[in-house]
């Protein structure tokens with residue numbers, strides 16, 4: 001018989017005001033993860049909790065935090081000055097803010113006549129400094145701190161903050177917090193806390209944290225794994241659509257215009273691609289080519305915190321159909337109850353993120369649908385790959401309802417402002433970098449990517465001059481001088497709308513023209529990426545390089561002979577190894593020559 005999920009049957013007592021809060025929020029029954037975790041974490045146990053997305057993990061740690069705080073007397077006037085009781089760490093500002101809001105929601109039901117319980121949000125923003133945080137902390141005396149690792153660390157290292165009374169710490173999205181990006185800060189924070197504290201780790205994909213979880217200082221933790229046969233909730237259906245890369249934009253527009261949804265999240269691979277496509281699709285909307293009542297939002301990690309929070313709030317509260325264009329900054333934890341469609345233009349570089357992205361819909365037993373586009377060719381292998389991870393995808397066939405002359409509309413729009421041309425190239429190059437980072441590299445093979453099809457999806461006018469393209473795309477695919485439009489664009493007369501930028505560009509152009517020295521011209525062209533290729537210069541360059549290599553080789557050979565007195569054959573072997581190694585290094589796809597994401 002299945003365990004009762006009535007709150008009355010919870011295996012521990014909870015404060016009456018917390019029960020009132022639960023009832024007022026309309027949570028009629030517990031979710032399985034709450035039923036299992038609340039008694040353990042409110043008691044004396046450390047917990048490692050894994051349960052599918054949208055299954056109510058937040059409340060499964062918020063209630064125990066509040067219970068412990070009261071039990072340990074942190075809600076009393078005697079609680080020591082400059083101390084706090086609980087710490088909740090989250091990987092993103094949005095998620096930290098969301099958790100803080102949940103705590104605040106509970107605290108609305110806390111009796112007024114008792115010593116107040118307060119929580120403080122600690123995330124990096126341009127509008128408030130760590131000093132401001134310290135002032136708030138000193139003035140308001142919060143017992144609960146919620147924040148992101150970097151800001152929390154800065155805060156906790158200040159002498160005005162005492163960590164020795166901390167009784168509980170939660171790592172939400174723990175596998176993320178223990179990965180390479182965060183683990184140093186997180187471990188430093190954990191080391192600052194008393195050993196006697198309770199620790200809770202929560203995630204839908206905690207297994208990925210592996211042995212890292214032992215570095216969190218837990219004592220005999222209890223593992224709570226609430227999993228069905230699938231790694232995704234049963235209310236969520238996940239489908240894939242096989243598409244040729246050049247048709248991806250048409251497919252996205254077909255879905256946005258014809259699919260029924262209330263709120264949709266579209267995941268793009270990089271920040272720059274969010275900015276770029278958000279601008280273009282808004283332009284199409286102005287032209288009447290995207291549903292009129294559809295409201296578009298954009299959110300990524302390079303925007304200021306204030307604007308990120310505002311966007312998320314507006315998207316959440318918007319009453320008409322809406323779409324959020326975003327990156328993985330909004331992949332984990334974000335809880336927007338009305339999201340009923342998630343679209344991934346490309347699978348994420350890590351399959352755990354796939355589960356988190358899909359999990360923005362189909363939450364708390366609501367029906368949701370997640371769609372992922374797979375480039376035709378070898379990406380279909382992602383389906384059986386995910387099956388091994390208990391994620392089952394069904395194919396969906398969507399008939400394109402093409403926007404007429406979309407490509408020429410795209411190009412016309414880009415040609416209105418050179419800044420858009422820059423964005424198109426940067427988005428494309430950033431995508432290359434992204435693609436080369438796929439952990440499932442046998443499926444997402446950089447070498448076999450459809451470089452031209454993807455360039456068309458990004459609306460490129462001309463292929464950027466990248467060694468990776470010449471190396472991996474077959475020569476007959478690459479159009480003359482890399483141009484994807486005919487006739488080619490006169491780049492010298494392609495202006496920025498921004499007056500300052502244009503002035504600077506014209507000046508640069510003038511300076512460039514004045515450079516008569518061949519060598520200077522050559523390096524300048526390389527840097528500016530002005531020409532697809534300058535065959536004469538490159539031939540000469542090659543000959544020069546070959547001569548220089550011959551001299552170098554001779555010098556190395558002579559040196560090795562002198563030093564070791566070895567036979568010529570062995571020296572030649574050494575030399576060949578050196579060359580092989582350097583070739584190997586050169587052939588690593590996508591090296592650091594790209595703009596950062």
Ligand SMILES: Nc1ncnc2c1ncn2[C@@H]1O[C@H](COP(=O)(O)OP(=O)(O)OP(=O)(O)O)[C@@H](O)[C@H]1O
Pocket residue numbers: 026027028029030031034051052053054055056057058059203204332333334335337359360363364
């Ligand atoms: N007992 C409950 N009954 C009904 N709804 C609930 C209950 N507990 C939580 N919820 C709702 O379920 C939704 C998802 O909860 P929450 O964000 O905590 O999920 P999660 O497990 O942390 O998901 P993720 O892994 O994506 O972070 C929220 O909107 C929350 O209000």
